[in-house]
Amino acid sequence: MIESEFARPYDVRFLPGEPVTLTASAEECAALAKRFALPAVHELHATVTLLAEGATVTVRGRLKARVVQSCAISGDDLPQTLDEPVQLRFVPEGAAANPGEEVEISADDCDEIDYSGTQFDLGEALAQSLAIALDPFAVGPNAEEARRTAGLIDQQAAGPFAALAALKRND
Secondary structure, eight states: OOOOTTOOEEETTSOOSSOEEEEOOHHHHHHHHHHTTOSEEEEEEEEEEEEEETTEEEEEEEEEEEEEEEOTTTOOEEEEEEEEEEEEEEEETTOSOOTTSOOOOOTTSOEEEEEOTTEEEHHHHHHHHHHHHSOTTOOOTTHHHHHHHTTOSOTTTOSTTHHHHHHHHTO
């Protein structure tokens, strides 16, 4: 099993029958912030149900987190609150679709995660779900001013038709 900042291994033979809540400690939050290059992860928890169907385990629930991202333009800290649905399927290694095989999926389909042996790491899957939920192009209230200061926005040419106006001027 991979070393994870938020390791929560489960054995497919001994799954809880009721929903479980997984909460990251302060140390785990700090390690996740470092891993995902975030100024901070203040809180991370998920409440999920685990349903076994043979060796396949389906996980459904919600992931909630309070993080601080950096504005993609100004670099300012942007506090974010995430509340995301979680739908995962842990499958025995080799049971997932073949890499070369074409598969159609819908928005309702689960992400499939291989595991070997009898254990899978739900915490690591949730950490990866957190990373996917982050906005890679988050911008804050000072982004426009940072663009102007850097000379990326021409005050006169700003607007939805600025590119067309520039083309007309070049004719």
